[in-house]
Amino acid sequence: MTIIHWFRRDLRLQDNTALSAAARDSGGAVIPTFILDDRLLRGADVAPGRVQFMLECLRELDAGLRQQGSRLIVLRGDPAMALTRLAQDTGAGAVYFNRDYTPAALRRDTHVAQALRQAGLRVQTFKDAVIFEQSELLTGGGTPYTVFTPYKRAWLTRLSAGGRADAQPLDAPALAPLPAAWMTLSLPELPDVAALGLRVTQQLPRGGESEALRRLAEFKAGGALRAYAEQRDFPAIEGTSRLSPYLRFGAISPRQCFAVAVSTLSGDFPAKHSFSPAASDKRKEGADAWISELIWREFYAQILFHFPHADTGNYRREYDRLEWGSSDSALDDERFAAWRAGRTGYPIVDAAMRQLNQTGWMHNRARMIVASFLTKDLLLDWRLGESYFMQHLVDGDPASNNGGWQWAAGTGTDAQPYFRIFNPRLQSERFDPDGAFIRRWLPELADVPLEYLHAPHTMPPHIQAQAGCRIGLDYPAPIVDHATQKEESIRRFSRIARQDG
Ligand SMILES: Cc1cc2nc3c(=O)[nH]c(=O)nc-3n(C[C@H](O)[C@H](O)[C@H](O)COP(=O)(O)OP(=O)(O)OC[C@H]3O[C@@H](n4cnc5c(N)ncnc54)[C@H](O)[C@@H]3O)c2cc1C
DSSP: EEEEESSSSSSSSSSSSSHHHHHHTTTOOEEEEEOHHHHHHSSOOOOHHHHHHHHHHHHHHHHHHHHHTOOOOOESSSSHHHHHHHHHTTTEEEEEEOOOOHHHHHHHHHHHHHHHHHOOOEEEEEOSSSSOOOGGGGGSSSSSSSSHHHHHHHHHHHHHHHHHHGGGGOOOOOOOOOOOGGGSOOSOOOOOGGGTTOOOOOOOOSSSHHHHHHHHHHHHHHHHTTTHHTTOOOTOOOOSSHHHHHHHHSSSSSSHHHHHHHTSSSSTTTTTTOOOOTTOOOHHHHHHHHHHHHHHHHHHHHHHHHHHGTSSSSSSSSGGOOSOSSOOHHHHHHHHHHHTTTOOHHHHHHHHHHHHHSSSSOOOHHHHHHHHHHISSSSHHHHHHHHHHHHHHHTTOOOHHHHHHHHHHHHHSSOOTTTOOOOHHHHHHHHHHTTTTHHHHHHGGEEEEEEEESSSGOOOOHHHHHOOBBBTBOOOOOOOOOOOOHHHHHHHHHHHEEEEE
C-alpha cells in the first residue's frame, strides 16, 4: 500500500520516525509531501526569516529525495483537503506524520486526522520531535512535572531504565521512485520567500539537514561541546551549538544531538553513566550541561501540552491580576519601541536586540537579559516580547519561547522568585566582561573605554568627545532607572503575594 508521509516539523531524511515507518510498511512506496498552509505564511506571529529558513530546508529535502528518484510533492492550501485529494489521485491508503504538541498544531491535526479517516484513509502518528513525550514522564501521582529539576531527573532515570531505544537515531530509509505522472500533482517548484509576499532583511543561517549535521559535528570537533559548561553564558563567544533553528524545523533530531553528546562521555552509557554534576571531567561537564538544555526543550513542550492556557495567558493564573505598563500608554509605546530597536541606553540589552534584528537569533543569556528588562524594568507585558520574538526569531518555537518569557517575567512554571531581578549592568559586566559583544553590535560604542562601556551615560563630556559618542545624540541615556523600576516591579508582585496570603 502506498503511504503519504506528511512532513511538518521534521524536515530531514535521517532519523525520521514516521518516514522510516512509512517506508517499512509500504516497502518504500512513500509519497513525501509538504503542504504550504497559509497559516504558516500569514498571521501576526509569522517571521519572514523563519519562512525563508523553512524553504531552504524543504529545498534540500527535495534534492535528497530526487537523488533516490523520488521528490517532494508540494501542495498549497488546507491540509485536510490537500491530503485527501492527493490520496485520491495516487491511490494511497494511509497518511503518516510525526506528532507536534503545540496547541495550534494539535487543533489542526485533530481536524485533519478526522477528515482523513472519514475519507477512508488510515492515519498513523509518531513520536519524533522529542525523546520522551508528555505522557511518558509523569510524577508518582500521575500529574505532569512543573519543576525542571525533578523532570530532568525523571527523564534521565527513564532513559537509563530501558529508554535507550527512544534515544537511538534511525538511518535514512530507502524510498521507491515516484511514478512520473504524480510529479504534476506538485507545485512545479518551491516558491521563494519574496514570491510569498514576505521580505527578509536579516542575515540568516542556511537551512537544511546537511548544514545541521555539519554544525553538530563542528560543535563537537571544534571543542565547544567540551567547553560548553564554562562558555555557554558568554554571548561574545561561539560557545553554544546554534542548532535551535534546525531543531525547530526538525532538520536535525534531538536523538541525533543526544547521541553526539553521549559519544563524548564514557563508553558504558547509559547503564553506568551517572550524569553527576559533580564530575570533574570537563568533557563530561560540557556534555551534561548540553543534555540539560535539550531536556529544557522537552520540559517546555510538555508544559504547553498539559497547560495550554499558558499559550496566551499566565501559567500562574494569580498573575492575571498583575498590573503591566504605566498610566501613560504613549510612554509605554515609546519604551517598547526603544527596546525593539535596541535604543534603551543599556548596552547589553541594545546589543542583544540588534543581534536579534540583524540575524534572527539571540544568545540565551541575552534572551534572559532582554526579557527581564522588558518585564521588570519597562514593566511591560511579557506577551509583547514573546510576540516580537516570534516575529523575528528563526528558531521561534511556541513552547520554548513561551516558557522562556514566562520564566523571565516570573509568571511561569519554574520562574525565578519575583524579587530576584536581573540588573542589566551587572549582567553586562559579568557576562560580557571585555565588552566584545557590546562593541560588535553597537558600533557607536566602539571607541568607548571599557570602564564606561557597560554604562556609557557615566562618561564625562571630554571622554564622550574622545570616544566620538555623545550621550543623548549618538547613543541614548538610559530610558529608565533600574533601581526605581525594580522597586515598582517588586511592589506589583508583592501586592499579589499579599492578597493571596
Ligand atoms: C525569553 C526566551 C525566549 C526563548 N525563545 C526560544 C525560542 O523561540 N525557540 C527556541 O528554540 N529556544 C528559545 N529559547 C531558549 C534558548 O535561548 C535557545 O534555545 C538557545 O539560545 C538556542 O541556541 P543554541 O541552539 O546555540 O542552544 P544550545 O545552548 O546549543 O542548546 C541546544 C538546544 O537545546 C535547546 N535549548 C537550549 N536552551 C533552552 C531553553 N532555555 N529552553 C528550551 N530549549 C532550550 C534548544 O533547542 C537548543 O538548540 C528562549 C529563551 C528565552 C530566555
